[in-house]
Amino acid sequence: MTGKVQFDFTDKVAIVTGAARGIGREMVKAFYQAGSAVMAVDRDLEGLKETCEGLGSRCQYTLTDIRVQAEVDSLMGLVEDRFGGLDVCVNNAAVAPHTALLEERVEVWDTVYAVNCRGTFLMTQAAARLMIAGGRAGRIINFSSAAAKRGSAGGAAYASSRAATESFSRVAAIELAPHNILVNTVSPGLIDTQPKPLPPHMEKSLGARIPTLPLARPGWPGEVADLVLFLASEASGYITGAVISIDGGSSVGTRPAGAVVDDDVRYDWVTGAQRDG
Numbered sequence: 001m002t003g004k005v006q007f008d009f010t011d012k013v014a015i016v017t018g019a020a021r022g023i024g025r026e027m028v029k030a031f032y033q034a035g036s037a038v039m040a041v042d043r044d045l046e047g048l049k050e051t052c053e054g055l056g057s058r059c060q061y062t063l064t065d066i067r068v069q070a071e072v073d074s075l076m077g078l079v080e081d082r083f084g085g086l087d088v089c090v091n092n093a094a095v096a097p098h099t100a101l102l103e104e105r106v107e108v109w110d111t112v113y114a115v116n117c118r119g120t121f122l123m124t125q126a127a128a129r130l131m132i133a134g135g136r137a138g139r140i141i142n143f144s145s146a147a148a149k150r151g152s153a154g155g156a157a158y159a160s161s162r163a164a165t166e167s168f169s170r171v172a173a174i175e176l177a178p179h180n181i182l183v184n185t186v187s188p189g190l191i192d193t194q195p196k197p198l199p200p201h202m203e204k205s206l207g208a209r210i211p212t213l214p215l216a217r218p219g220w221p222g223e224v225a226d227l228v229l230f231l232a233s234e235a236s237g238y239i240t241g242a243v244i245s246i247d248g249g250s251s252v253g254t255r256p257a258g259a260v261v262d263d264d265v266r267y268d269w270v271t272g273a274q275r276d277g
């Protein structure tokens with residue numbers, strides 16, 4: 001085990017979208033605890049209030065639908081008014097409905113793309129404009145998913161929308177580099193964000209899936225927040241355009257179920273001789 005890492009974001013300003021629950025809520029708290037001013041953004045007012053409860057005036061919240069350009073522009077105006085500029089924008093808000101391809105409704109498909117892709121684009125563009133106008137070197141952290149790289153039933157809209165975010169972020173990294181704005185993408189695997197108790201079908205499928213993950217456990221929202229703070233910090237000053245997995249190894253394989261079984265014991269691999277019996 002290594003030592004504890006602490007980041008200092010004193011005098012910095014961060015936006016976190018999708019802040020009403022899950023990973024977003026944890027990131028608001030992490031930036032706040034590291035000294036940053038934070039604007040928590042979501043379309044769920046009650047959730048936002050809960051996220052910011054007990055935090056001081058350095059944490060503020062606002063309702064914004066990231067699909068709507070006028071709302072995104074108002075958000076940037078509000079951040080400038082309240083905090084005087086912007087250093088970090090974390091585009092975490094997303095929707096993740098899963099439906100069989102043959103049953104997929106076009107309205108749901110369009111909603112997934114409107115939130116996950118258009119919303120990420122609008123937020124990235126508006127945040128970069130505000131950072132550039134303020135003469136600040138900035139950090140933009142977008143979100144993808146392990147599902148972007150791996151086919152899984154029911155994920156046609158979600159998985160492809162997350163892959164689009166990765167591709168978009170690579171272009172943004174190139175175009176914003178001359179402005180000293182670094183753009184990276186975080187790609188989580190299974191993170192334990194769901195309110196408990198789980199519906200029985202989810203309990204069953206997760207119960208089967210978790211033991212197959214290389215680390216045999218889900219990730220915690222705080223572990224994702226740690227990675228995001230690293231990407232927002234001076235410690236990551238030479239990283240841009242990267243997609244960084246935080247998935248307990250699930251994108252590279254499954255947990256070994258037992259001893260290695262594919263060694264062909266009929267041969268001596270050093271001499272090439274066939275073994276007896």
Ligand SMILES: NC(=O)c1ccc[n+]([C@@H]2O[C@H](COP(=O)([O-])OP(=O)(O)OC[C@H]3O[C@@H](n4cnc5c(N)ncnc54)[C@H](O)[C@@H]3O)[C@@H](O)[C@H]2O)c1
Nearest residue numbers: 018020022023042043065066092093094143145188190191
């Ligand atoms: N939880 C996981 O296991 C997991 C796995 C892979 C990737 N991810 C990614 O991590 C991020 C966070 O995941 P989570 O599980 O914490 O999500 P979540 O579903 O718990 O929270 C998403 C938040 O986004 C908000 N939101 C949705 N549409 C919005 C809109 N149009 N405008 C503003 N806010 C909106 C929701 O109200 C909600 O509060 C997402 O980008 C997701 O794709 C999560």
